[in-house]
Every structure is written in structure tokens, then in C-alpha cells.
Amino acid sequence: MALQATETAVVAGEAAEAPRRDRLRFLRNRKTLIGLIILGVFVVLAVAGSWLAPYDPSARSDDLLQPPSLDHPFGTTQTGQDIFSQILVGTRGVLVVGFTAAVVATVLGVLIGVTAGYLGGVGDEVLSSVSNVFLVIPGLPLIIIVTSLLPETNDLTIAMVIGLTSWAWGARVLRAQTLSLRSRDYVQAARATGESTWRIIVFELLPNLTPVIASGFIGTVIFAVLAEITLAFIGVADISHWNWGTVLFWAQSNQALAQDAWWWFVPAGLCIALLGTALSLINFGIDEFINPRLRSEGRPDRSVRMRVGFTPVVRAPRDETTTRKDTST
Structure with a gap:
């Protein structure tokens, strides 16, 4: 009895650790880890950039217009402004x-996407029509146009304008996923037990849509x-407010290019490329976490598939009776 209890406890502990290992698999992905490290560096610079900047x-x-040196790591502009300080201070706004x-x-x-996909009917048609209108209109x-018409264009205003005009693609994807999920057995069971609509959406649909939402969030950050x-x-934006x-x-x-002042635009371009690379790596990690076929850790699986696909040639056993007859003949 004591041995059975011990084995039961071990099995229960392994079952409890399995979801935890599954969640940590996302962080063990090399692409995700590298992307998070680079993004973390930029977040630190955004928080402490104004304090780390050596000059105003x-x-x-x-x-x-001095090239990079110890006093000015990224050089200076034609008016003597320190480009390194501009990059550090401008990280926060970006x-x-x-x-x-x-x-x-x-x-x-x-x-909009989950509501339209789950409710259906007239509400789905109206919300889908609104999403299609925003999809047809070019985003940038x-x-x-909207930003140029506003009297003030600070960071918060620009962020609100971009957010209010770039939600349609994500809503369209979530609507399609919700249409696929609402016919699943566990959703039908929740309906049969009398659960409310908001509870089904929050506790049944959204947990299964979390990877799609996270991937869309990262893509929207890049845009x-x-x-x-x-x-x-x-x-169009306020040029007196520093960003890249x-x-x-x-x-x-x-x-700057005509004056061979490459240090004036190369650091900002590299920062944009590094931030885009970090966000893309995180997005790739999310995709691999969602789709097992894309996981880079799947090499053992490929070897297993090769072994399974290999059909060894097995010789049929000889019939001793036939062999004896042939010998006697």
C-alpha cells in the first residue's frame, strides 16, 4: 500500500509539472529568448534613457559634425548635438x-472579432462590414491624414490614432478562429449547462485564442x-520631440548622406532593425509554440518519422518441406 501511494504521488507530481514544462517551453525557445533579451535592453533604455544620456x-x-569618438560615441550633428543622447532619449517615445x-x-x-464570430447573425454582418471598410482603406x-488634421501630435495622440486605425486585421483573424471554436464540443457543453455568453467567451474561447492574440499583438507593435x-x-509628427x-x-x-556623415543616420537605422528583429523573433517563437510542426526542437521527431517510414526488408522463412523435396529431386 505504501509503495502504491508513493507511485501515485509521483505520477500526480509529474502530471502537475507537465503543464508547467509546457509553459516554460515557450521561454526555452532560442528565438524567443534572444528576442526577449534584445527587447529587454530597449525597455531599459526607454526607462532610463534620459538619465543615461551624457548630454542634452x-x-x-x-x-x-564630428565622427564617433569617446566624447560622442555616435558622433554629432552639424549643430553639435550629440546623436547618442538623441537615440537614448528617443527610445522611450518609440x-x-x-x-x-x-x-x-x-x-x-x-x-469586435470574438463578438462577431460567436454571436453571428445581424451583429456579425454589421461588425464584419465595419472591419472590411477599415481593411480596404490603406492604413498608413x-x-x-488623421494625424495631420489634429492640433496636437504627441506620442499618446499618435498611439491612439494608430491603434484606432489598425485593429481590423486582428479582428478578422479572431472572428475566423472564433467561428471554428464555437462549434467545439466543450463550447456546446457549456451552452447545454446554461452558462452565460460572457462566461463562455471569457473562460472557454479566450484561453484558446491567447496565442493568436499574442501573435497579433506583436505584429501590431511592429506596425x-x-x-x-x-x-x-x-x-507629420512633432519634430521637436526626439525619437528615432x-x-x-x-x-x-x-x-547627411551627401556630407558623408554616415554616423548621423546609421545608429537610428540599426536600432530600428534590432527592435524589429527582436519583435519578429518573439513572433516566430509564438508561431512555433502554437504550431508543433514549426518547432525547431522537433529534430528527434523527424528522426522518429524517418525510422517509422523505413520499412526493412524481411526475408520470408523457407519452407523446409519444399526444400527437402527439391533436394530429393
């Missing part, structure tokens, strides 16, 4: 706009960051 990003000096816009777009996408030109940098680069797009705007306005 708007302050002028006598070091005009991340604030990206994540705020992604939160707004994700909330709207979940509310709409953001430029929002690029849109905010584009608005600053073309001069503002650095590129002043570099392009003062013809």
Missing part, C-alpha cells in the same frame, strides 16, 4: 507609441513602431 539631446556645441497602439488595437480586435495614408517613425521622418524618426528627419533635411 537638443543642446548645441562647438563640435560640429516603445510607448508601439505598445500603447498595440494595446488599443488588440482590445478592439478582441471585442489614413494615419497620416505601430514603423508607422510612428514614418510620421516623424516625413515631418526625428533623428532620421534631421539627417535627411541636412543632407
